[in-house]
Amino acid sequence: MSLPWNIQETFSPEEIQFIVENEPIKIFPRFTTRVSLRGDRAKPAHTRWKLVTADDHPLNNLVAIQTTEVALWMALLLKQQGKCSIVAPGWLRLSQLQKYIDYELKHAERFSELPWNWLVVAQLLFSKAADDLHDPVHLLRGKIQDLREIRLGKIGQGLKHLNESHLQLDNLSLLEINELRPFVLGVMNKLKQVHSSISEERGSEDYYE
Amino acid sequence: MYGDLGSKLVLEAKRAQQLSQSSGSDQLPLYQDDLVRNILREIAHLKKNAEILKSQQELENFDNKVAKCQYFVTLLCMERNKRCLLAYQKLRSDALDAAAWNRNGLDAMSSLNTAKDGSTNLSHHEQEYLKDYVQLITDMKSGDYTDIDLSGSLTPPSDVFIDVRVLKDAGEIQTEYGVFNLIKDSQFFVRQADVERLIQQGYLQKL
Numbered sequence: 001m002s003l004p005w006n007i008q009e010t011f012s013p014e015e016i017q018f019i020v021e022n023e024p025i026k027i028f029p030r031f032t033t034r035v036s037l038r039g040d041r042a043k044p045a046h047t048r049w050k051l052v053t054a055d056d057h058p059l060n061n062l063v064a065i066q067t068t069e070v071a072l073w074m075a076l077l078l079k080q081q082g083k084c085s086i087v088a089p090g091w092l093r094l095s096q097l098q099k100y101i102d103y104e105l106k107h108a109e110r111f112s113e114l115p116w117n118w119l120v121v122a123q124l125l126f127s128k129a130a131d132d133l134h135d136p137v138h139l140l141r142g143k144i145q146d147l148r149e150i151r152l153g154k155i156g157q158g159l160k161h162l163n164e165s166h167l168q169l170d171n172l173s174l175l176e177i178n179e180l181r182p183f184v185l186g187v188m189n190k191l192k193q194v195h196s197s198i199s200e201e202r203g204s205e206d207y208y209e
Numbered sequence: 210m211y212g213d214l215g216s217k218l219v220l221e222a223k224r225a226q227q228l229s230q231s232s233g234s235d236q237l238p239l240y241q242d243d244l245v246r247n248i249l250r251e252i253a254h255l256k257k258n259a260e261i262l263k264s265q266q267e268l269e270n271f272d273n274k275v276a277k278c279q280y281f282v283t284l285l286c287m288e289r290n291k292r293c294l295l296a297y298q299k300l301r302s303d304a305l306d307a308a309a310w311n312r313n314g315l316d317a318m319s320s321l322n323t324a325k326d327g328s329t330n331l332s333h334h335e336q337e338y339l340k341d342y343v344q345l346i347t348d349m350k351s352g353d354y355t356d357i358d359l360s361g362s363l364t365p366p367s368d369v370f371i372d373v374r375v376l377k378d379a380g381e382i383q384t385e386y387g388v389f390n391l392i393k394d395s396q397f398f399v400r401q402a403d404v405e406r407l408i409q410q411g412y413l414q415k416l
Binding site: 002003004005007012014015017018077 | 230306307310311359360363364365367369
């Protein structure tokens, strides 16, 4: 087939990152693109951003040191050239992460309400915008790792309850779902098959009686 | 028994599948010509049996239960052989499709001869099928979707510019966006979109 077998029914981690990079994030631009009304008339026309997949209005109105919201991929591109600094999202702080960890520890059967893209965003910001975070990166990394391990433990517990009809995974992030997907789908499909064959058998027995 | 050759063939198919999935290459093992021929002979034999049964039935003109059962079992054997043959062939054709998408469609379309170095591994019909399938792909790409390189890389782009190192001496290569002088072990900082094809062909290594 045109698609290789290993991405036919799930996303690759790169694709997850691609999806997440479409989310908006706040930045501090370090340059100005807004054209002031007075003066500058003599200058030739500025080159403007023209985007197809994202809103280009905020990019054409950047003012240095004034927060704007742009797509994450654009923020990372600008950051790479040192033209902006990224404002870390509210949940990516030591205190906030500690709250999440406490919640996770207190509620053994629930996942805390982290954003759906927390793992990917954290990983991207740690690697590409480490100097913009409020707290030292190694501490944040530690907390994220803690959260990840606690949640992985819970996922492992939750897998005991796999059944043929449904499964509830509130607040599980996209990456966590993605790595579970092949296993859970395979097992649940098999269970469903077994169950439906049993019920069919019963149905036909009733029919003959 | 009648189905045994078929299961041998399916085992062969399974081995080929595991080989391609674990190593990730799209090399196909040799087409099992003898085995397939034997199965076909078996099917012909079964068919003869069925015909004899039928004529016997007409002659003696009573459809007793034994004759019915014989007829039915013969039919089942043929079904099983057919299933095994189709499974084997489908697996191979899937592998051929994947190969056609991965490499043959790239850059120069003429690569049919060089890309499939093991073309003797394919049966005559499979070679023909591969050729036609590549033709289908090129038709599709030259149809409505000319703007998109449909057989290009499937990993989403993450960096606009990348570092590449030249692995094989290739002389001066013309890409659509300019000329590179590819000398072995030299490095370039180029737009990813320009060199994607060369990376897939194995001339460049992404850093």
